[in-house]
Amino acid sequence: MPKPGEHKTVQSRILTYAQEIGWTFVPQAEAETRRGFNRSSGNIQEKAQQASLYFDDLLYQKVREFNPHYTEPQGVLISQLSNFPTSIYGNRDFLDYLRNTGKYFYAPENRELDLTLIDYSDLSLTKNVYEVTEEYSVHNGKHGIREDIVFLINGIPILVIECKNATKNEAIALGIDQIRRYHNETPELFVPQMIFTATESIGFSYGVTWNLVRRNLFNWKDEEIGNLEAKIKSFCQPLYLLKLLQNYILFAEKDEALNKYILRQHQTIAVEKVIQRCHDSQRRRGLVWHTQGSGKTFTMIKTAEMIFKAPESNKPTILLMIDRNELEDQLLRNLKSLGLNNVRHANRISTIIELLENDYRGIIVSTIQKFRGMPKNINTRSNIYILIDEAHRTTGGDLGNYLMAGLPNATFVGFTGTPIDQTSYGKGTFKTFGIEDDDGYLHKYSIAESIEDKTTLPLYYNIAPNEMLVPAQVMDEEFLNLAETEGINDIAELNKILDRAVNLKNFLKGDQRVDSVAKYVAEHYTQNVEPLGYKAFMVAVDRPACAKYKQALDRYLPPDYSAVVYTGNNNDTPELKAHHIDGKTEKQLRENFAKFGEYPKILIVTEKLLTGFDAPLLYAMYLDKPMRDHTLLQAIARVNRPYENEDHDMLKPHGFVLDFVGIFDKLERALAFDSKEINAIVKDLKLLKTLFKNKMEEQAPTYLDLIQHNFNDKDVDNIINHFRDQERRKAFFKAYKELEMLYEIISPDAFLRPYIDPYTTLSSIYNLVRQAYTKRVYVDKAVQRKTDELVQKHIGTTAIAAITDFVEINTQTLEAIQNKPTGATTKVINLIKSIEKTAEDNSDDPFLVAMAERAKSIQDNFENRQTNTQDTLDLLLQEIKYNEQRKKEQAERGFDSLTYFVYQTLEDAGMSDPDSVSHQIKQAFIEHPNWRTSEAELRELRQEVTFAIYAEMDDLDQVTAVVDQLFRLLSQAYDL
The missing domain is CATH 3.40.50.300 (P-loop containing nucleotide triphosphate hydrolases)
Known part of the structure; x- marks a missing residue:
């Protein structure tokens, strides 16, 4: 039975709920007509290019209604609103207009008046016009996109909802990725649009346009989890959207760049x-x-x-x-x-x-x-x-x-x-x-x-070896037992108390101990933190200790790795003055520290940056300063900021504190807060080890039992067939990624020794399944660095069979497939991968690109069990036969791949004389050699192609479909 599509399960329901809270539904055809996009006449692409982003007539009508002195023609208003830069700056300026701070000139009084676009006092929902439409198409000459649902106020598009089918893996992630693509391809659309959401009917993520960083995407919370109706009727309530527009969207400068927030x-x-x-x-x-x-x-x-x-x-x-x-x-x-x-x-x-x-x-x-x-x-x-x-x-x-x-x-x-x-x-x-x-x-x-809500991350701590910790008696007598340290909320006050703790400070700053701690920190950072890509704080007890730690760390790490940041004093010793820096240098250090891959990687601090400093890349804190209550919370909160870097497959799991003073050994005394809050704040790293152990013992055996023959070709066949089911793959990917993150955090550690072999085997299974069934990975990224090294060593010493065995797509393919000793399921997967690879290696051949698309469709049916293994294999082999036939015919006609592809497309569309039209189109491509880089030439080329086909086919809709199909596949072939 076919699965329901996203329109039936999500999109149509949202439209129904929207109408129930005051939005008027505008069907797609009517919306396009009101935007000047009429599909019934002319070239569809050109019509889409010429279409307005607004319901022009309604917008002009409301402007005249709200602004009695406004007398400019409609075209002037639309031109004014279409003239903003296609960037975040244009979006900011457009929001000013939406907040009625735009201007128009009133000649009788020779002055400018505020231009009102929206009435924010509309409690009765009668003053503004609230409309919602679907399949909102835009084309800018190079790219065309279609948004699922768009909400408009007074004819202005404000909110877009991207709908996905709940049956798709990581559906919301795919929806947000689509919004990202829209920003890149059609940025003009996101000048007026302010807010976006993505949903598959269960989750509901929202954010503001021009800010698609993961940590700035949020889940809309409602009392009923998974209740799409409640979410739509609360988030999309007209009065709530008016509040968002008028008050709750902000633009602010950060690191000399404009940022947008909600x-x-x-x-x-x-x-x-x-x-x-x-x-x-x-x-x-x-x-x-x-x-x-x-x-x-x-x-x-x-x-x-x-x-x-x-x-x-x-x-x-x-x-x-x-x-x-x-x-x-x-x-x-x-x-x-x-x-x-x-x-x-x-x-x-x-x-x-x-x-x-x-x-x-x-x-x-x-x-x-x-x-x-x-x-x-x-x-x-x-x-x-x-x-x-x-x-x-x-x-x-x-x-x-x-x-x-x-x-x-x-x-x-x-x-x-x-x-x-x-x-x-x-x-x-x-x-x-x-x-x-x-x-x-x-x-x-x-x-x-x-x-x-993932606004912040949990914190885990570990305690350094006993010989480095402050003796318990000294800690109690000179810090924890002092009444004035209770509830302390300012680091300056803390420093005054610590200045009296003579024995405590002498212990912390002893030369031998400083060297031991620095060596330990250097090893821990390079083995546990640096491989993950993150950075660290070294928190020393005072400024002289900072200077000592810099000198000691330089013995074990390159000098560029670390830098000292503290406030200098004119009376400082030469040792302290050696680390004085001016404001400009400190600003540069802060900025570099917050950037991936830049030095320094460790900042040595004692007071500065322990409050207010926000660097999401900061993961680890090496704590060598006694703190408690608010000062401790504020300090360790530096490492709890979410961080994501898609380019390097990084998603920060939590923050980490390595305690060298022993304060976390007496957590209840150190944090005099409600115990429920303490339990939410920090957790012992031992819990992660327990979690890893439990998962390896309870979940891993189910997957490890799939290996019966030392990971040979029979095991590969069995695994590929076992994970043919998408839900089964999804569950495995989730379980494995949780294990992998735990391993990356804990490693290296002697605790992992009994689990190395089964974990490596599990990682190899994950690699195999991932390569077999995924072309592009969204959430389940490639394996992490430490795991990858482990698997590579393992593959070199064991009998793991080849994960992907590509077959060259040619006349010998059929025989090669039959002679392979692998099972039918593995043959299917390898054949699909081979077709994809052949298309990638011959990316200028649009026929192969189309063939790869059909192979992907065959794979989808196979995975959904709509076709059995043998039938799927037969369909793929037919594709190969068909490809060999077209290469033969192409050679006989003397066509290059582009001309033949055009010929084949026209013939499949039922054109009586595709030969001559193909040559005309080929000539059009020759006359527009820059069509891949010039939007103007692309427009001209599409027009000529359309006219050439229209001369032989008088059904405009069919002509449009053929042209769209042709250029879509050409765009894929030429990676446009």
Whole structure:
């Protein structure tokens, strides 16, 4: 029984649900007519090229309705909206227009007015026109694409949904890959389109156009898992999309490049809760915990922007307070990139006092430390809103004695990236900010939620050998037993405490120990971390220790591998001054460290970069500095950022901490937080070993039992036949990739010794199945580096049969196939691979490309068990016979491969005299030699080919189909 297609299972259901929440369905034919794309007349490709991206008439009608003074002709409006750059910059500028900040000239008053495109006050869904259509085609002369479902507001395409069949492996990954291709081939389409989603009816991934990095793609969460209806009716709800367009899409500069972001569900919920609290006349406190790495900074900025613009705020004053000077410039840059005006930087106490005394209305950016000495009742307005970053650090005297006394009627909302601890400091934070909410938090996005959403990664730790650890008595007496270390939330405070820990520091900085630790780190990094492609932090106890570790690491690694980053002092010793760097050099070091393959690979730090620094490539932290509570959490959170590099098959599984002080040996004392949160934060690496052991003992035998003959040709036949079923392959690939990642992380380790042989055999099975059944691998990439080396050694010493035995496609192929000792299933796979390889080796022969396509279709039917093995083999052998016949006829006619391919295509289409038309078309190709690189020549060539065929075939739809088929296969043949 044939499987249902994606239209029936996904696409049509989405259209139904969309109509039920207020969207009007526009059939494909009607949508194309409204876009000026009429299939009933003229050249279809040219019509597609000339088609508008908009429903022009509707768009113009709404513009005239919303802008009574707008008198420009319709063509001027469409031209204006079609003139943006086909890039992320054009998309940013178009969003400004969608937010009604575009301009048009009003001659009677000789001034520009705002151009309204969308009415954002449309709570009744009657002011804007909400439409949805399907099979939305676009062609730019070189590439043509067709989007599954497009949502339009007032005739403007806003949201695209790519639908996939749930029966396909990694269906959503395929859908997103398709969106990536659309960006590359038809970027003009993504000037107005702002948001995209991909679904196979179970999962539902979303993101913003022009940002397709994996870590910026998110799963839309609904209470009912797999409920497509609930997801569509919540995400695609017109009022929600209006909110996204108006408020929750951001553009910001990062590393001197423009980036686009969308606020996720936890962020938008928090923003709205904070705004609601700010406008609540009865309650004036709130605490927001969003775990580090989940976008807390953008949440704060967007909250400040929306409070400032809200009419209920009545021209407010908003204080954005941060806890570190180095974050001020970054925050100001982000505010500027969002286009916010009325932003003042108060870098002195006197500036804050002056602004508040003069009743400044706008956003003030400053640090918490600038409040000391603020006068009482400096401003008693109630519409002053204070958003405080890292609120757990602000519960001391400065906030209570100065800020709250100076602004007695203000609303205070604290933001924190770590859970509030259970010490007296933590209780003070709840008393200051969380007193008006039953559970202490106005909104909470925990570490466990963040890991589940893949916003951040889990952390695993291991403890260094005992001889390197700080003696337990010294650690207790000089650090853990000191009351002032509890709840400590600032590294500067931590350093003051550690300065008194004389014995502890002397032990950590002993020359022999530093050398031993450096050697251990060098070996661990080169064996465990570098092969994975990631980078590391070496965290030393103080700046002199940093200098020592640099000198020691240089004995075991090339000097370029590591660099020191700390704040210099004029009174430093020559040893410390040797590592002083200016701001420009430090900036370059940071940027290089965040790039794959660039030096340095290890940064030696003690205070700088332990908070606020975001480098997803950072995987390992070598911790040689006692920390606890917030300082420890903030430091180790540097390694929990997701990272993906498709070019090098890298997908970061988690962060890793190697503890040289022994703090993780006393985790409950070191992290005074709720035990549920601790369990979500860090896990012992021993758990990964246990997981590997369990999988090897419980799952691996099922697959290893397939090997009965020392991996000879009979085993190969058996394995290929066993994994003919797609679901069986999918389950195996998933199980193996989980095992492989565990092996890559744990190796090298003596623990793996009993598992090397069975794991290697399992890897060889995976290699065989992967090569047999996959042409392009999306999620199941090639084997990782350590595993690959292991398998290569294994193949050289065992009797593993050839995985793929290519057969040359020629007159002797039939005989060669019959003489092969392999089973029928293996012959099928090898023959399909041979046809594909022959097509690749002769990529200028479009007939072979078409033949490879047919072979892939035969393979799909074979894998779906719609044809049996012998019938499949017969079909493939018929393809080879047919290929030999066409080569013979091609030679007899004196045709080259292109002319013959055109001839054959026309003959198959039923043309009575394909010979003469083929020569005409061949001549057209000769006259347009640059058709592969010039869009203009390609258009002219298609036109001439169409006219030549149309002269012999008067059915326009048939002509169009023949031309499309011809150029599609030619594009594949010539890799266009």
